[in-house]
Amino acid sequence: QGTQVKDVIIKPDAPSSLLLDKHADYIAAYGSKKDDYEYTLSEYLRMSGIYWGLTVMDLMSQLPRMNRAEIIDFIKACQHECGGISASIGHDPHLLYTLSAVQILSLYDNMDAINIDKVVDPFHTLFGIAGLSLLGDEQIKPVNPVLCMPEDVLQRVSLQPDLLS
């Protein structure tokens, strides 16, 4: 048997250029589909979903199309007493979504929107190192919020997030 190879043959008439505008339009419109079934069901990961969408828009230099104020208010509403942040309003705080929230605020350069002192506690895990770096911890290497990797590693492998536009 061996490891499954899942190659796909790309037909000769397939598009040869990345349809960036269509991608950007899709993501810009995605958040407004509040009456969509799948959208509602995926509420349990909303904070991460927002982060994924924002990252891609940033790479396409289209971040301004997203509603910064609304998103930041949303994050504020998701921080709990314990300092952790939930995926959406009313959900329980969780490390995954706390990290996503920190990544979003880093993209928007608005870390003060949340109570930083309180949020640091969930980060005593390796997974939280990226978050700590984005929060400005001096003992930890700078982390790129888009790729969520240390900047010096990105430099060493010559991987800067190229703007797609």
Next chain:
Amino acid sequence: MHGRVKIKSTAQQEEEKRKEREKKLKIYVAARDACFSKRKDGVWDDEALQLTQQLLSSNPDFATLWNYRREILMHLETVKDEDEVQKIYEAELFFLESCLKVNPKSYGSWHHRGWVSARLPRPDWARELSLCDRCLSLDDRNFHCWDYRRMVVKMSGVPVDKELEFTDRLIGSNFSNYSSWHYRSTLLPLLHPESPEPPSPSREPPQSSPPPSPQTHSHRVCEEQLLKEYELVQNAFFTDPNDQSAWFYYRWLLGRAEREEMISCVYVSRDEERVAVAFSRPVNAQSVGLLLVLDGQPQRVEWRSVHPRFKHSPVWICDLPPGTISDITNEHNLTVHWTEKPTHRDCALYTGRNESWCRDSATDQELFRSELSVEKTSVLQSELQSCNQLQELEPLNKWCLLTIILLMRALDPLGYEKETLAHFQTLKEVDSMRSAYYSDLCSKFMIENTILKMEYAEVRVFSISDKNLTTLCHLDQLLLVTHINLSSNQLQRLPPQFAMLQCLEVLEADNNSIESLEGVYHLPKLEEILLRNNKISTLADLQPLASCPKLKRLDLRGNPITQTSSIESQLAELLPSVTELLL
């Protein structure tokens, strides 16, 4: 899962679908809001259980609801008797099975099942194992299921040999099975340990004493069993040489020895009144309790790593108070203690000598624990023979080539150097997408060989030019080196780790692609740097050199920076100690 399938249909069908989804959504939202509102009010009733069940059956990844459900169940534990609790949790397990059918990879469902199984008054571990069997038969790499199975095995005390038989069955039916091989690698050392007094093979499950865990037990397997395993895994990769999992298991079998932890070298210099200590692995001087004793007196010194970047480093330095060892007519005895271990190393600084060091000889140190070093030479040779046979049948198989290289390095790194280079060349051709990885790995092995040659020759000159080096490593082994020649390679940087070359006097690195000199930092004896034909382009690139107080000669010919206007005066300002500058 959150994706949607596109199905083409007529406008009417679309409309019908839309109405249906709208209805579905309304029901879902109503249930969700009801759950949230009940939880807010602190309600833990039957209706709450039903609502959460309804939502979780179609959306088992909704983690918050599992949290709520657990709150309700824990409350019920306090008000119901044991039989009722048993029934409730059995129903819970039944419910969870249906959730797992919807999404067998839902973190929430598996976690909840583990939680329930641990709290069930009378658990049925046999049933849990059979659930795992069924799940794994559908997807033998579902790690959620493997983790759960490990928990069940631990809680229920399933004997290790039974689990080993389980992996026999899985591997027998399909060799390509990372998870099974991996699991096997954790079971074997428990059942057939290498230790001189193996626990007597017992038929009863472990009773009073807890079963040895992989954490407390050695990872090695006794020889008799190992030979059987070699046969098993050879069958696997001869049958399908392209399957990775068997090769990785094979490498694990052949074994990687743990390097003994110790202070590998102590170096002391009168000129700088400095002590440098090299460890066998990166440490944090503060946390290992590093203590310097000079002539019987503990010294109050500040330990620092070679570069501010490193909190963990194999090399640490400290400065002695001025005048302590500067008089060359005095003899001194130093001891460096690694109090945490505890271990120590002595070093005597004799009269008339400017510097001194202490380290084990090359043969004692076993500098480079090869990837496959534990096995006896005879075993390794026989394995090399088998792999060579396979290589003749499958000359383009990269796994085979790579394994042959590792075996050769374990047997005789210097003796097989030519063959190793030839095999790497072949590897880069057959697996060109990973040629950078092979270049780096080959660089590492060539550096190891050069260090070995240097050790055997007992000189402090490290010369490795024109060897297609793409990266540097093992720099902690070069603490005593005074001259280094890296010219005519493909290096792009001298990384911060380069600062471990504390004794360096001459650095030759012509004809590379060096842009960064971060590691040429506070090298107290460095006098000459040759960087002809590299990629130094800005003054900032040369900033680290300013920290080298004895730097006299600098060759920058053939670098982009020479095109900068007024570069000479800028360099005179940055590096005032340099008297001979070549541009």
